[in-house]
Amino acid sequence: MKVAIFFGSKSDSETMKKSADILREFGVDFKAYIISAHRAGALLAKTVKEVEADGCEVIIAGAGLAAALPGVIAGQTVLPVIGVPLECVSPGKSNGLAGLDALYSIVQMPGQIPVATVGINNAKNAAYLAVQILAVKYPELKEKLLAFRKKLADDVEKNCVADI
Numbered sequence: 001m002k003v004a005i006f007f008g009s010k011s012d013s014e015t016m017k018k019s020a021d022i023l024r025e026f027g028v029d030f031k032a033y034i035i036s037a038h039r040a041g042a043l044l045a046k047t048v049k050e051v052e053a054d055g056c057e058v059i060i061a062g063a064g065l066a067a068a069l070p071g072v073i074a075g076q077t078v079l080p081v082i083g084v085p086l087e088c089v090s091p092g093k094s095n096g097l098a099g100l101d102a103l104y105s106i107v108q109m110p111g112q113i114p115v116a117t118v119g120i121n122n123a124k125n126a127a128y129l130a131v132q133i134l135a136v137k138y139p140e141l142k143e144k145l146l147a148f149r150k151k152l153a154d155d156v157e158k159n160c161v162a163d164i
Helices: 010-025 041-053 069-074 100-107 123-135 139-158
Strands: 003-007 030-034 058-064 081-086
Touching (some): 003 010, 003 041, 003 123, 010 058, 010 081, 010 123, 041 069, 058 069, 058 100, 058 123, 081 100, 081 123
Parallel strands (some): 003 058, 058 081
């Protein structure tokens, strides 16, 4: 396993699945865990130690509301942690903050315990960042990433003339 994906609630599965999909596209091994930092702190600490022992190299952690999960994980490991602020929405209604509460919680980590942070609900970018981090060590992953970026540029070039 190279990446561990954590999120605090089953209701976050749909958003965090986007990280898993990107990691699959690049052939990156991962495992996903649903563990609340607030409700199951001891289990979280145990699991972080286990993923480290299993060879995890990057952690993606999605959380909403107080969004403590990425920061709590970062405080327990020296592995890079990428935080995904999640907008917490019950069926049919939001908490009124549209994920800004989670964004501020994750991005405002105390000194010396950083968490890389992507945009609200942007689990895809968390996975792309994890791939970039891993590509520093794994040449075959770097080649896949370079090919992906070339395709992005080629697609833009093919479609850069607008017919409006």
